[in-house]
Amino acid sequence: MHLGNGYGTHGAWRMPWVDPTSYTSFDAKVRHAQAAERGKLQFLFLPDGPSYVADVDNEPPHYNLDVMLTLAAVARETSRIGLVATGSTTFNEPFNLARQFKALDVMSHGRAGWNAVTSSGEDVAANYGKRVPARPERYARAHESIQLVQALWGSWGRDAWVHDQASGQFARGDEVVPINLSGEFVASRGPLYIPPSEQGQPIIFQAGGGGNGLELAGRYASGVVGATFSIEDARSQRAAIREAAERAGRDPDEVKFFAGLMTTIADDKRSGLDRRIKLTEHTFAQRIPYLGQMLGLHLDPARLDEPLTQEQLAAASPSPRDPRSALALKVAREGWNLRDILAHGVIDYHPVIAGPPVEAADHMQEWFEAEAVDGFWVSPDVYDDGIDAFVDGVIPILQDRGLFHREYEGTTLRDHLGVPAQYGLDPRIAG
């Protein structure tokens, strides 16, 4: 099982034990990464917009100040954990993406990964004074950009950098070659002036959905981070990605599928739910009506202390428009009151565990053994202690069950994920 890790949820800043200025604190982010590395997690995974939250009165902006500078700090102050960040192919020059991710790869001694996504938000486009291009153009540019970036990453042959002081030969010039790629949307002559890292070059991640995202994942990705709410759906997503890799001529085992998982780890179930209530109760007034839609019921936000009545449970039917509805109904049938149903995380971005460590370990084991995932992208609830609770509580159980490694297998992200070496474009897909 492979594990990645992101940063805390948005209500976290208000918790009394949290420094409310963590939003701008690189110290906090480094500390968090070090905790994840203590737990032997294979990688950090930082999403990015860049976009802006509309409601800054009440919540912090959703993203890192800058993912690359954050990972640069983490690279210097950790030694093993992989460093993956999102970079949009829609509003960035491939040469700039290639340069920063390869520099991060060299700086971290071979631990970088690029989550290549297209940007579909008009709020992001507006930061560049542009409109979002139509989907076909976005994905055509994404293909060109990834190929171009991988080619730039491979500008230097594996053994080109000789740095021989005696003879004065710095590099073998005939093994440092321009790439001269020109597409419909992007182009570059190159070469990039950065020698190979300890893993040659960064690996590609993918996180978009749909047929276009699947094709990108199949052709280029070594890791895919997905949003999925059931074992059945996860298994079918994973199978689709593996088939897409095979269609692209690759070994499907080279693409790992990670499901999101949000954790609130506590001593017992009641403490877990209570902690999650503290974190999210400011959202309940909005979420109760939405929970009603998911269940086909009219729910009263004033009656948070009461479970659903027998009549409501009998009349409830999960909405086919939201894949989380079945789980919400299952939790409701267990007899929890409205507040506790929401504290189970039935309306969050990913499945939520709010309870003791063994509950998270059981969930992960069940999904993993069902071949629904190769691992998880774990988002603990609160910067300052959520990752520690996961690392100290859940990881030892997974290790005792033989599901998770006790030590890193090597030093690079490719080592951690079992991804083969690559210099320049993968020759199997360069055609």
Next chain:
Amino acid sequence: MHLGNGYGTHGAWRMPWVDPTSYTSFDAKVRHAQAAERGKLQFLFLPDGPSYVADVDNEPPHYNLDVMLTLAAVARETSRIGLVATGSTTFNEPFNLARQFKALDVMSHGRAGWNAVTSSGEDVAANYGKRVPARPERYARAHESIQLVQALWGSWGRDAWVHDQASGQFARGDEVVPINLSGEFVASRGPLYIPPSEQGQPIIFQAGGGGNGLELAGRYASGVVGATFSIEDARSQRAAIREAAERAGRDPDEVKFFAGLMTTIADDKRSGLDRRIKLTEHTFAQRIPYLGQMLGLHLDPARLDEPLTQEQLAAASPSPRDPRSALALKVAREGWNLRDILAHGVIDYHPVIAGPPVEAADHMQEWFEAEAVDGFWVSPDVYDDGIDAFVDGVIPILQDRGLFHREYEGTTLRDHLGVPAQYGLDPRIAG
């Protein structure tokens, strides 16, 4: 006197006491920055292309792997020194520049500066699959980009970020406002999602020449790094910049002028020249004929051990096409042989001191007291010991003479350079 600092010369990698892999070593760059901070230098200044050296067989590429990631590492491992890097306005989106420099500013607790330049090299343009735009377009885009970046930096009012855990107010939304700027070449809606740093926002540097560069410097820059070879020329460059600032309605004391200075510090003159010969002798075969052109003479590369003859000295006349020619003739008249004339650095990018610490201190005092400069951008010869030799040898002399501070005046780059606070566009130039 204010001092900035860059990195080593290109022959440095071959010196027996230098790690030849320093080109990719962030450890080396951090160590170097820490040495500069020990000497209380006001800022690091990292030029950037990004372009590629044609002769990678014989010399390392000229630039940092990535200036922003380098400064991110330095920011985490120093506490006072200012962090200035070049970012091209020609091939970067203003929003991306704004984001990374402001994130660096927050990360370093108010120590960032942006050297805003236009890119005129076709080799740089080719990395983006483009041609270099004509000069008027490049400078029009530069003006728009700087104004837009400064406006994005000022998106958050000085007191907008309240992060009040008790009330749940994260920020005053009415003090975090879009900028909605749209020019002929670049545009952005904003806001940028980064609160003010300890210095509010980064400061602007400028390093281009000519009338266009002068206008940029006058309107926006707090620091200008110039290439100049004589006190007279430096004084006239500095006066022109100060006049440009006045024309833009600013106090000319707000713009500091820094002249480049390259140093090879040694126990005595002979050791300094010998060290510089070791560093640069691979260039002599090319440089002797060029030295001849500078002096209007035909010089024989085979006669490195001989000074110019009386006949040659009598016939020599400094070429008006190279401002370094007069100094070259002066050194030749002192009777040095050809090898030693070159070791004086008469064909380098900036004036060179190769000798004992007092020689550098005298040079700096003379220029400073002639009001030719506000300070220097010092480039020591070799990563691994050149900055230490400068800091341990030259700085104490400058301090004893009352020319250089013994401690940082504050914690931010604005503190160090005496630059007033600014939030958003300077109202005097927002016109």
